[in-house]
Amino acid sequence: MxxxxxxxxxxxxxxxxxxxxxxxxxxxxxxxxxxxxxxxxxxxxxxxxxxxxxxxxxxxxxxxxxxxxxxxxxxxxxxxxxxxxxxxxxxxxxxxxxxxxxxxxxxxxxxxxxxxxxxxxxxxxxxxxxxxxxxxxxxxxxxxxxxxxxxxxAFQPYPVEIIPGSIYLGNFSQACNPQIQKDLKIKAHVNVSMETGPFFVGDADRLLHIQVEDSLEANISPFLRHLCHFIDIHLELGSVILVFSKLGISRSCAAIIAYLMHQQEQTLKRSWAYVKKCKGNMSPNRSLVSQLLLWEKIVLGDSITDISDLLY
The missing domain is CATH 3.40.250.10 (Rhodanese-like domain)
Incomplete structure (x- = not known):
C-alpha cells in the first residue's frame, strides 16, 4: 500500500x-x-x-x-x-x-x-x-x-526550475526559443558553452558567457566566483535567470551546483542531490566533479564530499 x-x-x-x-x-x-x-x-x-x-x-x-x-x-x-x-x-x-x-x-x-x-x-x-x-x-x-x-x-520540454520563479536550468535549444523566454519571463542568461545564443548578446549586464569546451579538459573553476556574483546580483534585482549549456546535462549542471553550494553554504553532495532531483539526466563529467570538490573546499573550508562514490 x-x-x-x-x-x-x-x-x-x-x-x-x-x-x-x-x-x-x-x-x-x-x-x-x-x-x-x-x-x-x-x-x-x-x-x-x-x-x-x-x-x-x-x-x-x-x-x-x-x-x-x-x-x-x-x-x-x-x-x-x-x-x-x-x-x-x-x-x-x-x-x-x-x-x-x-x-x-x-x-x-x-x-x-x-x-x-x-x-x-x-x-x-x-x-x-x-x-x-x-x-x-x-x-x-x-x-x-x-x-x-x-x-x-514531439513534446518540447521547458527548462527545469531550480529556484521557483528565479533560476531555470536548460539547454541551448531552449535558450534560443523566444516563447520559452516569454513564458518564463527570462531576463538574464548564463551561457556555459562555446555557442553564442541570440538573446542578450553584447549586453554584459544580462549575459554571462562562460566559454568552456564540453570535454575533460574543460576548466570552469576560474569562472565560479564571477558566476555566483552575476546570479546573486540578478536575484537581488528580481530577474529570472536561465543557466544553460549545449545539451544542458554537464557544464550548466556543474554551474548550478556550484551556485547552490555558494548560496546555501552546503556540501557538493547536498547540492548534487537537489539538482539531480530537479533534472534526472544531469551528468557533469569527472573533471567538472573534481573541480566542484575544490569549490566545496573554498566555500566550506574543507573537502567533505567523497566523489569516489559511484553516484558521481
Whole structure:
C-alpha cells in the first residue's frame, strides 16, 4: 500500500519537463496525472496530459489503461487542496468514518486514498491544486484530451526550475526559443558553452558567457566566483535567470551546483542531490566533479564530499 505525499507545483512542473532522448512524457509508465474536478472545469482547461477521473456515486473510476504498479509518478489534483492535515490525523479511519465525523476531505485526497490501495508507490497530491499550478504555469494549461504517442514524442520540454520563479536550468535549444523566454519571463542568461545564443548578446549586464569546451579538459573553476556574483546580483534585482549549456546535462549542471553550494553554504553532495532531483539526466563529467570538490573546499573550508562514490 502506498502513501499520500504532497507535491509542490514546482515538482510537477519538473516532472513534466524531464527528458531522456525525448520527453519522458512519451514513456507509458512514467507519469499518471489525474484531474478529479468537475467535467466542466476539466473541459474548460486542465494540465497537459491530465486525464479526468470520473465518479459513479461516491466511487472514483480510475482510467482502465492505468496500471499504477508500473507508474513512476502518480499525481492527483483537484481545484485547490493544499494540506494533508485531515488525512494524516485520521489515517487509521476509512472514508466513511471521516464522513461520520463531519470531516470534509478534498476530492484529490479522497481519490488519492483509493489509489494508495492499488500501488506500493507514493501517490502525490498537488499542493494548491489546479488553481495554484495554472497560475504559476499558465502555459501548461490545455483543452486537449487525447495525446497520440507521436505528439508526446514531439513534446518540447521547458527548462527545469531550480529556484521557483528565479533560476531555470536548460539547454541551448531552449535558450534560443523566444516563447520559452516569454513564458518564463527570462531576463538574464548564463551561457556555459562555446555557442553564442541570440538573446542578450553584447549586453554584459544580462549575459554571462562562460566559454568552456564540453570535454575533460574543460576548466570552469576560474569562472565560479564571477558566476555566483552575476546570479546573486540578478536575484537581488528580481530577474529570472536561465543557466544553460549545449545539451544542458554537464557544464550548466556543474554551474548550478556550484551556485547552490555558494548560496546555501552546503556540501557538493547536498547540492548534487537537489539538482539531480530537479533534472534526472544531469551528468557533469569527472573533471567538472573534481573541480566542484575544490569549490566545496573554498566555500566550506574543507573537502567533505567523497566523489569516489559511484553516484558521481
Amino acid at each position: 502506498g502513501e499520500l505525499v504532497l507535491c509542490e507545483p514546482t515538482e510537477l512542473y519538473n516532472i513534466l519537463n524531464q527528458v531522456s532522448k525525448l520527453s519522458r512524457l512519451a514513456e507509458p509508465n512514467y507519469l499518471c496525472l489525474l484531474d478529479v474536478r468537475a467535467k466542466w472545469e476539466y473541459d474548460e482547461s486542465h494540465v497537459i496530459t491530465a486525464r479526468r477521473v470520473k465518479q459513479k456515486g461516491k466511487e472514483y473510476l480510475i482510467p482502465e489503461s492505468v496500471d499504477l504498479e508500473c507508474v513512476k509518478y502518480c499525481v492527483v489534483y483537484d481545484s485547490n487542496t493544499s494540506s494533508l492535515d485531515v488525512i494524516l490525523e485520521n489515517n487509521n479511519d476509512d472514508s466513511s468514518d471521516d464522513l461520520e465525523q463531519g470531516l470534509v476531505l478534498g476530492a484529490a485526497i479522497e481519490c488519492g486514498r483509493v489509489l494508495t490501495h492499488l500501488t506500493c508507490h507514493p501517490v502525490y497530491i498537488l499542493r494548491g491544486g489546479y488553481e495554484r499550478f495554472s497560475a504559476m504555469y499558465h502555459f501548461f494549461r490545455t483543452q486537449k484530451i487525447i495525446w497520440m504517442p507521436q505528439e508526446l514524442d
